[in-house]
Amino acid sequence: MVLPKLGLLLPFLLAVAPLGHAGQMNLMSPQNVQVHAVNTNFTLRWNWDSQKDFNVTFSAQYQRILEDYEGKEEEIDWKEISGCQNVSVTECDFSSSLSSYIDSYNVHVRAEKGEEKSPWSITLSFRPYSIAKIGPPGVQLESIDGVVKINIFPPEENQNRKMWTNDISFTYHAVFWENSSNSEPKSKTINRRDIIYDLAPDTVYCLRVQAHITSERKVGSFSPVYCVKTTEKAWNALPYPMNVEVHALNMKFLLAWDNQNDQNVSFTVQYLSAYLKSLQEDHSDKWITVSGCENITTTQCDFSSAIVPSGIYFLRVQAINGYNKSRWSNEIKVDPCVVNEIGPPSVTVSPNEDSLRIQLTAPGESENKSMSEFYDLSYRILYWKNSSDVEKKIKDLEQLLFTIPDLEPFTLYCLKVQAFSPSYKKNGRFSEVECIKTLNGKTSPLTILFTFIIALTAFFFSASFIIFGIYYISRRIKYAFFPSCKPPSNIECLGGQSFNSPYLSTSEEPTETCCIIESIVIEETNQTDFKDYKHSKQSSRDSGNYSNDDDTSGTKVSEETLEQETA
Secondary structure, eight states: OHHHHHHHHHHHHHHHHHHHSTTTSSSOOOEEEEEEEETTEEEEEEEOSOTTOTTOEEEEEEEEEEEOTTSOEEEOOOEEOTTOSSBSSSEEEOGGGOOOSSSEEEEEEEEEETTEEOOOOOOEEEOHHHHOBOOOOEEEEEEETTEEEEEEEOTTTTOSSOSSOTTOOOEEEEEEEESSTTOOOEEEEEOSEEEEOSOOTTOEEEEEEEEEEGGGTEEOOOOOOEEEEOOOOOTTOOOOOEEEEEEEETTEEEEEEEOOOSSOOEEEEEEEEGGGGGSSSOOTTOOEEOTTOSSBSSSEEEOGGGOOTTOOEEEEEEEEETTEEOOOOOOEEEOHHHHOBOOOOEEEEEEOSSOEEEEEEOTTGGGTOOGGGTSOOEEEEEEEETTOOOOEEEEEEOOSEEEEOSOOTTOEEEEEEEEEETTTTEEEEEOOOEEEEOOOSSOOHHHHHHHHHHHHHHHHHHHHHHHHHHHHHHHHHHHHHSOOOOOOTTEEEESSOSSOOTTSOGGGSOOOEEEEOOOOOOOTTOHHHHHHHHHHHHHHHHTOOOOHHHHHHHHHHHHHHHHHHHO
């Protein structure tokens, strides 16, 4: 077998190995190689077991690993670490050897004694930015008017090389306590320029500060401890407003506070954009007085017009009595979308036999400030029978129009609706309870009869109207184009109708020639009189034209004369 033979030869190979490499195998390799980094300061450390051997020195090398856009790595040749060659201690500073903090590096260490050199230690790989810790910030304290003002300098403030660039947003955490044996520390998140309130006068307080990078979950080192003594309270100091609070509903913001004065005072409210506090510059002159909240006597103020929902602000209040002014109140931080309370939606309900149709209007929309512009709103609906106290919840919905199905007909149901924002984890107010009865599923005989009568009446009315309309129109047409009257029998018209139509224009009416046909009675017994009459009649015709009226009267006279003669 091959394996047993190799097992027999292994001790022999180990025994003769030092003979071939006598200068390298007498020294052990350094162990537990580590890199410690604070800001841009990098220290390489290792362990060496042979502590009694004082003639041993150590040397270290590094290798930079480059990564291209496709993620492929390229290892650069090993280089000696400047400041880590032939050192007699088990650590060395190699900060100057790192040209990039985002690339990866390999390091290893070996022991040296004269010409003897140990094997290289196990290679350690690291990325400078990932392992670096945040150093302590700088702190300045100032005691004014019974409060302590803090001025914080970021880590690496005065360093040329920076691990944390200017776009890194630090959060500062302060721990402070009264400088006494039985004092309990208090903690507070503060800005670069901030104030600690509610401290006892004429008392020594101490604190220390550390920096955080919240987005990367990095926690820095604490600064040294700093102490300061608060000032004494003046006997004539005007009490400052306390218990400053913000009340907000549908983006209408109201600042309220307590008046601690027995005398008549007025108040002034100021606000400051939060980002100004993150800057190192002094922002004491950047506070702005809220319009309509200057020298007011009430203990509340509407500051909605001074802010925008997307910003973050600080507000403060000051009491004034003539030339005497109190110190400013504790500053209160206002994040509009966080402190605002979402009001109830408007609800319109339409009943059916087995369902309710719900139409919602987003909170604040009636005031032209819809909360859907600031939040991702969903709606929660609770409903129940009026005879039961058990609430049923239907699933949360995003739409404004929906239906509650599977209900009993002709039953009274009550409901209420709530708007909420999942991203802000904020629940709004419920709407007023509204109760409505579903429609009756069965139609009563009386309702059917009533509906039939209404339909029948409407039918007869419509039919009568149509018939009367047709009759009226036909009469007008017949009268206009087919008149029923005829001229008298003794009037003969030549060439068309003798009556004018009221529906034809005068220019279109035909001109007719009419003549009178007289009735002639011949009496055999009196020839002489007939001739005389005929002669007179002929004379009358020769006299000229006659009007219609004259013809008519002449006709009547002639008829009477003939009747008399005949008699």
